[in-house]
Amino acid sequence: MSLSSRTVTASERWWVRWEPLSKPAERWLHLLILVAVAVFVGVALYLEPSPKGLGTHQQLGIPPCTLHFLTGRPCPSCGLTTSVSAIFHGYWALAWRANPFGFLVSAVVLGFGLNSLVALFTTRTLRIHPDRAIYLTLALLGIWLVHGLIRMLLW
DSSP: OOGGGOOOOGGGSOSEEEEEOOSTHHHHHHHHHHHHHHHHHHHHHHSOOOTTSSOGGGGGTOOOOHHHHHHSSOOTTTTHHHHHHHHHHTOHHHHHHHOTHHHHHHHHHHHHHHHHHHHHHHSEEEEEOHHHHHHHHHHHHHHHHHHHHHHHHHO
16 A cells, blocks of 8 residues: 555544543653753853854853854854843844744743643643654754754855
8 A cells, every 4th residue: 555545533633632640650751841840041141142142152161162262153052042141031023133942942941841831730741743843853954954054155
């Protein structure tokens, strides 16, 4: 039977659905996700966003971006730490100027945290169909890389 002639069942058509936690270990996973989100937010609040739009990560002892150092042009990730930190400090314009993808990263991380918080209290969780999650991840990765290429060429 070829893939094109295969009948897709209703259970395979879903993108997102609420499901009960299937294993007790999933509660621990959601607790771990909540801890990771708290660390993410804590680090974002700890860092002082650089008004230059990049370099905030250097406050953590991480060296400057090699690509930016060698070429003077930003890589796709340049300014992402600054953007996220600026978002949590309420500097929206700086966050957008540093790297617009900081808004997406922050929203996704907070979404994971909210889902985990709900899962811990209700024992139900939001699940994205694995195939759809792969497509969504690849699409976002592609958009991020195209955005980075445009930034690199027009900087």
